[in-house]
Amino acid sequence: MKITVLASGSGGNATFLEVNNTKILIDCGISFRQINQRLSQRDLTIENLDGILITHEHGDHIKGLDVSLRKLDTVCYLTKDTFEGMYYKVKDNLHPSKLKYITPYESFMINEVEILPISISHDSSDAVGYIIKYKEEKLVYITDIGYLPNRDHELLKNANMYVFESNYDITLLFTSNRPFYLKQRIDSVKGHMSNNDSAYNLAQLVGDKTKQIVLAHRSKECNTNEQALETYNEVFKEYGLNIKDYNIEVAHQDIPSETYEI
Numbered sequence: 001m002k003i004t005v006l007a008s009g010s011g012g013n014a015t016f017l018e019v020n021n022t023k024i025l026i027d028c029g030i031s032f033r034q035i036n037q038r039l040s041q042r043d044l045t046i047e048n049l050d051g052i053l054i055t056h057e058h059g060d061h062i063k064g065l066d067v068s069l070r071k072l073d074t075v076c077y078l079t080k081d082t083f084e085g086m087y088y089k090v091k092d093n094l095h096p097s098k099l100k101y102i103t104p105y106e107s108f109m110i111n112e113v114e115i116l117p118i119s120i121s122h123d124s125s126d127a128v129g130y131i132i133k134y135k136e137e138k139l140v141y142i143t144d145i146g147y148l149p150n151r152d153h154e155l156l157k158n159a160n161m162y163v164f165e166s167n168y169d170i171t172l173l174f175t176s177n178r179p180f181y182l183k184q185r186i187d188s189v190k191g192h193m194s195n196n197d198s199a200y201n202l203a204q205l206v207g208d209k210t211k212q213i214v215l216a217h218r219s220k221e222c223n224t225n226e227q228a229l230e231t232y233n234e235v236f237k238e239y240g241l242n243i244k245d246y247n248i249e250v251a252h253q254d255i256p257s258e259t260y261e262i
Helices: 032-041 065-071 080-084 150-156 170-174 180-186 195-205 225-238
Strands: 002-007 014-019 022-026 051-053 076-079 099-102 108-110 113-119 128-134 137-142 161-165 212-216 248-250
Touching: 002 032, 002 161, 014 032, 032 065, 051 065, 076 080, 080 099, 113 150, 150 195, 161 195, 170 180, 195 225, 212 225, 225 248
Parallel strands: 022 051, 051 076, 076 099, 137 161, 161 212, 212 248
Antiparallel strands: 002 014, 014 022, 108 113, 113 128, 128 137
């Protein structure tokens, strides 16, 4: 399983996954041109894409969806409520033949890849994260989440790799110039996940198979790479864990990640 984070943040999100000859795009929040440009930077191609997985309907996750579906012979997997929650001009451009509706906690297959959507606490119609499996390999992909309930921990434990939100530093958020209502929304259980909450959750999820963590959707204004990594270091130490064992990196908004292989 090969994973490349093409873009991560409020300016747009997209991640490319390859398993043998199967190609999957998770979210489509940058333009079709940008997707192709960033893939080419890593010697990858979107040709013969097998599917696009959508987490939710916010613009930074679907900005390039309509053009991508017109340009590519592929289909989009999303919940019915996510489709219904889209802006009408976006919905009108998506042909029904290109859509496959999914249900949280009901797995489906794209070729030999098993995909389990799980419900995510976020202020959208029906946000999901994805647990993606191939043989013994497991990727957990969760961004834009305000709260992770204990009921999902067992499903998420001991993945080979996590792409997991670490959006803001609490102090930087509440001392920023953002309106107070926006600060409350971000810090709510339907908003985004702070560095602290992200680290405490992952400290309880990682296991002996975990070799890679990518921190996703970092706020440009209310977070820094250094702050996110330092928070993880402090929290993991509390749990007797060494972050060097997990190769923790922060995804970028404008630069594609290396291609991780698990």
